[in-house]
Amino acid sequence: VRCQRYPPLRALQASAVLRRVSDEHKKEPFTSSSQQQFDPHPAGHQPEQEPQGPHPSYTGQGGQESEDYESEEQLQRRILTAALEFVPEHGWTAEAIAEGAKTLGLSVAAAGMFHSDGSDLILHFVSECNAKLSELLEKEQKLVQLGEAEKKPTDEFLRDAVEARLRMLIPYIEKWPQALSILLLPRNIPSSLSLLTSMIDDIWHYAGDQSTDFNWYTRRAVLTGIYNTTELVMLQDSSPDFEDTWRFLENRVADAMNMSNTASQVQSTGEAVVQGLMGAAVTVSNAETSRALR
Amino acid sequence: AAVRLCRGRALLSRVRGAPRLLRGLAAGPEMHFGFQSVTEEERREKIYQVFENVAKKYDVMNDSMTLGIHRVWKDILVHKMNPSPGTLLLDVAGGTGDIAFRFINYVRSVRERQLQRKLKHHQNLSWQEIFENYQEDKFSTLGDSQVVVCDINREMLKVGKQKAQHLGYSEGLSWVLGNAEELPFDDDKFDVYTIAFGIRNVTRIDLALQEAYRVLKPGGRFLCLEFSHVSNPLLSRLYDLYSFQVIPVLGEVIAGDWKSYQYLVESIRQFPPQEELKAMIEDAGFFKVDYENLNFGIVAIHSGFKL
Numbered sequence: 001v002r003c004q005r006y007p008p009l010r011a012l013q014a015s016a017v018l019r020r021v022s023d024e025h026k027k028e029p030f031t032s033s034s035q036q037q038f039d040p041h042p043a044g045h046q047p048e049q050e051p052q053g054p055h056p057s058y059t060g061q062g063g064q065e066s067e068d069y070e071s072e073e074q075l076q077r078r079i080l081t082a083a084l085e086f087v088p089e090h091g092w093t094a095e096a097i098a099e100g101a102k103t104l105g106l107s108v109a110a111a112g113m114f115h116s117d118g119s120d121l122i123l124h125f126v127s128e129c130n131a132k133l134s135e136l137l138e139k140e141q142k143l144v145q146l147g148e149a150e151k152k153p154t155d156e157f158l159r160d161a162v163e164a165r166l167r168m169l170i171p172y173i174e175k176w177p178q179a180l181s182i183l184l185l186p187r188n189i190p191s192s193l194s195l196l197t198s199m200i201d202d203i204w205h206y207a208g209d210q211s212t213d214f215n216w217y218t219r220r221a222v223l224t225g226i227y228n229t230t231e232l233v234m235l236q237d238s239s240p241d242f243e244d245t246w247r248f249l250e251n252r253v254a255d256a257m258n259m260s261n262t263a264s265q266v267q268s269t270g271e272a273v274v275q276g277l278m279g280a281a282v283t284v285s286n287a288e289t290s291r292a293l294r
Numbered sequence: 295a296a297v298r299l300c301r302g303r304a305l306l307s308r309v310r311g312a313p314r315l316l317r318g319l320a321a322g323p324e325m326h327f328g329f330q331s332v333t334e335e336e337r338r339e340k341i342y343q344v345f346e347n348v349a350k351k352y353d354v355m356n357d358s359m360t361l362g363i364h365r366v367w368k369d370i371l372v373h374k375m376n377p378s379p380g381t382l383l384l385d386v387a388g389g390t391g392d393i394a395f396r397f398i399n400y401v402r403s404v405r406e407r408q409l410q411r412k413l414k415h416h417q418n419l420s421w422q423e424i425f426e427n428y429q430e431d432k433f434s435t436l437g438d439s440q441v442v443v444c445d446i447n448r449e450m451l452k453v454g455k456q457k458a459q460h461l462g463y464s465e466g467l468s469w470v471l472g473n474a475e476e477l478p479f480d481d482d483k484f485d486v487y488t489i490a491f492g493i494r495n496v497t498r499i500d501l502a503l504q505e506a507y508r509v510l511k512p513g514g515r516f517l518c519l520e521f522s523h524v525s526n527p528l529l530s531r532l533y534d535l536y537s538f539q540v541i542p543v544l545g546e547v548i549a550g551d552w553k554s555y556q557y558l559v560e561s562i563r564q565f566p567p568q569e570e571l572k573a574m575i576e577d578a579g580f581f582k583v584d585y586e587n588l589n590f591g592i593v594a595i596h597s598g599f600k601l
Contacts, residue, residue, distance in 0.1 A: 017512045017601045018581075072581055075601060098378045106513025107485040108378050113582055113599060116376050 017106060018069045076113060079104060080124040084172075091175045092118040092182060119188045122179045123195065129168045130199045136164055137206040154207055155253045161203045162227055162253075163246055166234055170242075177235055200224050222259075226252045325497065328560030334497055341495050342447060344554045345389070349449035351549040352390055353457075358548060359541050359555075365392075367593050368490060371519045372396040374586070374595060375486055379405050379437025384484040384509060386474045386502075387492020388443040389450030391457055391467075398463055401439040408437075436466045442484075444472045475501040479509045486510075490519040494565045503578035510600045516580055522587070522594035523567035529590050537562070568594050 083100025090096040096118070098111040114120040143149040152160070169176055183192040200223050209219060229252065234245040325337045332340065348355065356364045372393065377383065379401050385393045413424070445451050451469050458467060472478045474489065474496050487506045496502045506516050524530040537559040545555025566574065568585050571594075575583045580598030587594050 072601060094376060095378055101513055104513075107511040107515075108381055108513075109375075109485040109511075109515035110513035110599065110601075111378070112374075112376060112515050112597070 018075055080121050083121055087172055092122050092179045119182050123191055126195050133165045134202050141206055155257050157207045159253050222256050326564045328557040337497050344557055345447045346449045347551050348554050349453050355549055358544055367588055368392050372400050377401055379439050381439050381485045383441040383486045385443045386489045389445045389454055391443055391454040393488055393490050394441045394443045395463055397441050402435055405437045440466045442468050444470045446473050477505045477509055481508050482511050483509050486515045488517045493518055493520055494561050507579045514600045516598040518596040521562040522591055524591040526590050
């Protein structure tokens with residue numbers, strides 16, 4: 001009988017795959033993750049972490065996870081990152097994840113850890129892109145603060161941010177329609193929506209938006225609309241380097257700026273009209289009174 | 295009255311055998327065989343005899359006891375596995391080959407879909423190129439997937455081989471005589487390890503789980519389909535009624551063997567419930583252990599990964 005000793009504490013168990021965190025260049029995930037959960041705009045959050053932060057482990061082994069070995073979530077993220085290079089060939093599917101697992105030396109059965117529709121892969125990719133975008137905007141902000149760059153006007157800032165984010169889709173643009181359709185499945189809508197809103201929020205934050213009134217909602221709704229429509233245009237754009245898409249984006253942002261001007265114009269016109277009516281009413285009532293007195 | 299007595303004894307034995315570790319570490323003495331208490335050796339022998347007796351009528355009895363629903367359970371197991379071509383499966387206690395055949399069917403259809411997709415991309419190929427595509431060795435119908443069926447019982451394997459021949463399964467299938475507590479395979483060999491309705495009959499479950507961990511590749515998956523605990527009280531009473539009143543009778547009528555089916559029903563009651571089995575699987579070293587109840591807990595699929 002083969003005698004194998006399995007030490008009782010899982011933390012000490014020599015895991016077959018989970019490797020020591022010290023081997024990687026990442027910082028301790030546990031301390032920074034708790035910060036990320038409560039602080040939506042951390043000053044210098046790690047580029048590799050998703051904006052949502054690593055989720056707590058729900059498999060019931062939480063308390064025993066050793067801080068020396070990477071967690072299952074980190075391993076899952078490694079697998080998904082490795083799987084991305086197989087997406088152009090296999091699409092956003094469990095097959096791509098299986099190929100990714102193979103490159104890491106794992107069995108293809110490891111793809112069973114993820115949902116079979118490929119949504120985990122897409123959500124991972126989206127959150128990685130959002131993280132990259134935040135990093136980019138952070139760097140730009142630093143340059144402006146140091147005085148090495150000019151602060152861009154809002155419309156240019158928004159345009160550049162959306163373009164930078166959409167450019168990250170270019171390597172996967174063939175299979176992106178499939179990804180969008182999977183993200184729209186009812187099961188995935190909560191997660192995909194929250195990733196979208198946090199990205200838009202990020203962009204506005206770095207654009208310098210500090211509104212605390214209803215404007216906060218209008219601005220985000222408008223930018224979400226711009227982003228989504230531009231994304232759809234990009235999917236069927238065949239011009240060199242997607243020029244048509246960027247022109248479309250420029251026009252939409254300009255429209256949005258005009259709309260806000262128009263909105264304030266409408267408001268002041270409305271006020272003027274109301275004042276005019278009030279004035280007319282006062283004049284009429286004065287005229288009536290004076291006629292009555294005569 | 296006999297049923298009530300049996301249930302009383304079951305409660306007692308459950309209280310006695312409470313610590314999970316002790317249950318598996320019985321050095322010779324007190325093990326359960328249904329509601330009886332026997333030694334380890336006796337238990338192994340008795341179980342061997344049970345399956346020797348039922349082997350020929352195994353499939354028929356499965357259909358009549360579960361009204362055919364066991365087929366759906368096994369389908370769900372293979373769908374959950376979602377094997378891709380090139381997967382190496384070890385089906386332990388796989389006797390009559392139900393899981394193995396389903397695995398082969400699934401992989402074949404995935405392979406066909408892959409081939410279709412590949413051909414769709416090549417819209418403008420000449421006939422020569424299309425011909426060459428079909429000839430490619432790496433486009434075999436199974437894509438290098440293989441399943442090894444391992445069972446401790448010679449009779450069950452015999453029935454399985456006959457079924458395979460009858461149904462026309464030959465490629466990618468092998469039959470091995472072996473004990474789940476001591477598998478005759480090297481370390482790190484298999485992608486997936488399944489045990490469907492078999493782990494209940496293993497005398498030392500912890501050893502079987504350790505062996506499963508050993509033979510799986512890193513990243514490999516452990517899947518266990520087994521009768522489990524029904525928590526809904528109304529359903530539980532109906533289920534008990536059906537189990538103890540109907541099934542042994544069916545056993546006598548169809549297979550001429552009341553006692554084996556009495557053992558079956560009792561062994562289901564003795565088997566650890568979902569959470570306990572999950573803890574045992576975690577103890578063996580598996581990560582991301584989870585279970586899915588089918589039919590309110592009559593059956594449960596446990597899954598774990600060797601990470």
